[in-house]
Amino acid sequence: MKMMNSDRREILKSAAMAAAGSLVTGGSLPVVQADPGVADLPDGEGLTWNKAPCRFCGTGCHVQVGVEDGRVVAVAGDKAADVNKGLLCVKGYHVGGILYGEDRLTEPLLRQDDGTLKAISWDEALDIIAKRIFDSPQTFAFYGSGQWTIPEGFAAQKFMKGGLSNNHIDPNARLCMASAVTGFLGTYGVDEPAGCYQDLDECDVLITWGNNPAEMHPVLFSRVTDRRSRGEKVRIIDIGTRRTRTTDAANEYLNMKPHGDVAIALGIMHLLIENNTYDTSFVKDHCNFRAHPESGKTLMGEAISEDEFRKRIAEYTPERVSELSGLSVEQIRMLGDLFGDRNIRITSLWCMGMNQHTMGTAINTLVHGVHLLSGHFGKPGDSPTSLTGQPSACGTVREVGTLSHALPGGRVVANPEHRQQCEEFWNVPEGRINGTPGYHTVKMFDQFTMPTDEGGDITTMFVQVTNPGQTLPNLNKLFNDKEQLADKFLIVSDVYPTPTTALANLILPAAMWVEKNGMFGNSERRTQQWFKMVDPPGDARDDCWMTIAIARKLFEMGHEGMQDKDGEFIFAVKDESGEEIPIWEFEHYYDTNVDKHLFEEYRQFTTMKHKNLAPYEEYVKARGLRWPVVEQQDGSWRETRFRFSGFDDPFVAEGEEFDFYHSSTKDGKAQIWFHDYEPPPEMPDEDYPLWLCTGRVLEHWHTGSMTRRVTQLSRAMPTGYVEMNKEDAKDANIRQGETVVVESRRGSCQLPVWIDGRGRPPRGTIFVPFFDETKMINNVTLEAYCPISKQPDYKKCAARVRKMTEADS
Amino acid sequence: MPISGLVLTFDSPVEQNQEALDAIKAIPEIDLGQANDRKLAIVVDSDDTIRDREIWDTLQQITSVTNVAIAMVAFDSECEEEASNDTNSQDDTPEDTQGANRTNV
The missing domain is CATH 3.40.228.10 (Dimethylsulfoxide Reductase, domain 2)
Structure with missing residues (x-):
């Protein structure tokens, strides 16, 4: 074992004691516009601390990130953050480790005819993508994420709807909220x-x-x-x-x-x-x-x-x-x-x-x-x-509107007035935004994995910051078929190899978390900001830059959609002298704060549905602010804790107790719905007698592509499993730890059995987490979805468990 | 070299738990910090992740300790390198029969 420099060790011990001591002394903590709050985390020689929201779930805990020699070396809970008051969960305190898995993607890779991957330059990669989009812009789809930062999602949204007049953009958040x-x-x-x-x-x-x-x-x-x-x-x-x-x-x-x-x-x-x-x-x-x-x-x-x-x-x-x-x-x-x-x-x-x-x-x-x-x-x-499961499902998906039917600020593509408002904000010609909603997630992948001559009209797909090859339901129908379709082109930007990159034609190495600037929006309407702290490895680059660089290639190829009404590039950023900064060249991307430019553009949209946001610089000072954030007479910005309630919401008239000011009945009232009960779309029967429920575990975040690279987390929960009721297992002569086959009418998956484990399903029910890419439970799940939200049901379908010997026969 | 800042919560004020405090003080890798009411700050500085885990388990098993919360964790490549050589998994979770297989590009 290498020994750590003793000075550095003492500094880190001192920081650890300060962090723990601050939680012990307690007291009320600042809620809004907290002071830096890091004074009691000691800096050492080269050790600096900065705030960031955690990279994982929708809670939106803030962490203090300790950086030394260009590397994240420590993570502490941020006691100045109202959300977590200095605490973190087991994933949160290991969040720094996700940057340093040994198999980070570091260069663009193009799949060859023989299936191997060849390293290519970024310029070659961008040329390939731009040409495919230029040749067939309406058969291109962009699949994004509730892990996109707000500026990343806004750029993707503008590129697709304000640039390509194409509404085939949808996020993985369709699957979760x-x-x-x-x-x-x-x-x-x-x-x-x-x-x-x-x-x-x-x-x-x-x-x-x-x-x-x-x-x-x-x-x-x-x-x-x-x-x-x-x-x-x-x-x-x-x-x-x-x-x-x-x-x-x-x-x-x-x-x-x-x-x-x-x-x-x-x-x-x-x-x-x-x-x-x-x-x-x-x-x-x-x-x-x-x-x-x-x-x-x-x-x-x-x-x-x-x-x-x-x-x-x-x-x-x-x-x-x-x-x-x-x-x-x-x-x-x-x-x-x-x-x-x-x-x-x-x-x-x-x-x-x-x-x-x-x-x-x-x-x-x-x-x-x-x-x-x-x-x-x-x-x-x-x-x-x-609650939301992703760090910016609210901020990026629900507020920026990166869904196939939506526009920023609560607008929708089907409404001509909304389209006109957005076209004005984006300064693009009237009629640029397409009024027909694009494909939602399940439909998008169905069209992508359907042969073109059978009507599969999505031919090129760009996936950013997500792993649909593991998370889509019924993978054998919605994803795995891609492998046989030579004319379908899958582009995937990610930080590590995943089941999605395994079928990708072009893989782009991405920067993540504190390797780039960012903004998230958590489950309680809290918008959060952080700055880049360390460089990404190799040639990995920001997802937002990728979108802008592709748009610039198309602009240079003469695609009209990449120009605004004045003929300028839709992502043009100018310096103080009025000169355009070439942010599409990565060496110039951080010459300015692109996040700030995009956020200030996006902020204009937010007042239309009373989701008002403060200027970017207010978020730099705060541990997040809950919208609507409204400027006060003294120039300060006030967040809102309780919407629609007269005691707190600035948009409820004085003296009113409540006002649902976006009521669909336009009378300030909310709607109490009646729905008749309907049975689930698939229920256990003689052949498939068990209910299958899928979900997550404490130690791993979603598909595990990040947390399985952190040794401590991987050791704590090393493998996927099927949770069984003790009596069900006994009846089937299945022992603790035995590997079994879990199967449905759609596919199967081999898993070790865990009886009376962390969760305890009742008789007739099994549970399988989906974090383990070596045990793909979504080969088994059902793609049936809610007819209104189009969100699939991963929580119930009919399945059976068979011993390996029975399954073989 | 795992270093972590922890907060222990006792079921009564810290000073009323002398036996537990003696047990904690007896662990050489632990430094005691501030105490306030039922909470006590400590730092654990252990040689490797196996020892870190043992200490964690010991703290959780002290009967008057109702919660162990983490305030800060320091980590670096040395720690990861060492941990990756350790194949032990927690007793109560299924073993990884296929190793930590992951997709290759």
Whole structure:
């Protein structure tokens, strides 16, 4: 073992003690525009500390990054950050390690006819991409990410919709939170949570709906468990299809059948009406009732009367809901009583369980409806709150609008007025933006992997910052077929080899996290900023630069879409003397702060739906600010914790208690929806008798392409597995650790069995995490999706487990 | 060379847990820091990741310690190099029967 320089070791020990000591001394921490907060992390010779949000989940913890000799050497929780108050989870404190896996991609690689890869120059790579787009711009698709930074997503969005007049741009966030978006839109007429993480500090009851925050958002969950350790009473009710670490901390666990959440929400609303415990004045003053028209399902539905709502909800008696959901009648009545009590504060939390659901939009609107009907809304601790899984699913996807139907700032391509507004902001000719929505994720990959002569009209796809070769459902249908299609061209920008790069024709090496400037937007509307701290390895470069450099190639080739109304390059950045800075040449990319230019351009869009953002420099000073951020008379900028509530939201008129100012009914009211329960699209049967649920684990982030390179995390959770019920395993003569085949009608996967492990599924249910690329559970999953959000359901399909010997036969 | 700053939370004020404090002080790799109410800051500076893990497990097993939180971790290539030579996995997780196989370009 090499010995560390003793001075450096002492400095790092001193920093470690300072970081730990700061958490012990506690005290209230600054919320907005915190001071640098690093004074007690000692700098040493060459050791410097700077802020950045964590690279992983949607919580948006801030870290302090210690850099020495151009390398990240330490990571500390940032005590000046309101989100995490100095704490980090096991992934967060190893986040620096993700930069230093030994197999980082460092040069562009072009696949040859014999399947081998050949290193080429960046200029050659850009020429190949630009030529393919120039020759067939409308068969090009851009697949992005909730891990795109805000400027990266904005550049991609402008390139596609404002440049190529092509709406085939969609992100991986379609797979994780599209149903939350449609749930918010259908209820409030505008996306994203009204509350914030403060709800977790003030609720009396926390209900987790198919959600495991103890593992997936551990720092957030610790805000609740810490309250208990301080002697506060917080009742946690876990509604789930399997026991998890969240269940371990819960006061009550309610085991539901898959899809049972829809029935449970309907049952609670039934009881609120039947017992007359709903909040009559809140409903009268602030709510309307809504349902789908008979002609079919739509995002906004149609108005129904309260009487009609009462008539329909009357069908969902506790007895019927018990049958549909698997909960006992007493448990359903307990929930009904709980919501009927307005002397307590209730926060509901959900994430993938409600979003990855063929009734995803429906269950999202129903849980909002439970809170609205009961009046548990709009006060600290009284809130329906969805969490996101990616660091900028909110900031980049939902706010910048990098979805196939959307435009920045809550605009949509199908609306001529919205298109015109965006064309004006972008200074592009009228009619440049195409009014037809592009392909959503499942459709996009279906078209890409379908032979061209059979109608597969996507021929070139650029994938940035994501790994669809592991995350798409039913991979044998939606991704693996690419290998046989010689005329389809896949371009992948990533930091490490993945199952997606394995089928790529052209691989581009990317910079990541603190190797570039960036901005994220977390689950509580908090926009965060950081600066580049270290250089990327080899010839790896920023994703945003790639998009701009491709656009510049097309501009030079004469593509009209790459010019604005004045004939200038759509990404032109000029210096103080008016000279254009050649940011498309990487050696000049950091001559200016491109992020700042793009953000200030994007910021103009944000006022149209009251998602106002502050100037870039305000985010440099802060540990993030929650929008809407509004300038005060003294020139300072004020963030908003609780939207629609008169006590905090600057857009609610003085004296008003609530105003849903983007109401789809244009009367300041939110919508309480009714949906009938529908069974899942595929259910266990004689041949495939088990429910399969997929998900994540504490130690690995999503597909594991980063965290599996961190030795400590990989050691802690080295392999994918199938979690089985003990009795099911016994019946099938399956032993602990035995490798089995998990299969469905779509494909199979070999996995070791873990009985009574971290999670405990009930009889008839198995669980498999998707982080392990050597065990691809998405060969087995189903691509059925919510008809409104187009988000697939990874949480339930029919599967079976066979011993290897049986499978062979 | 793992160095980490940790915060231990006890089930009662720190000074009432003398037995536990003696046990922690007996671990030579640990330096004690500030204490406040039920929280105690410590730094662990161990020679390798195996020892780091042992110390972590020991701290978690002290009955009056209700939580071990991490405030800072220092790491570098030496640490990674050493850890990568260690193939032990946690007892309660399935072993990686195929090694840490990953996609090659």
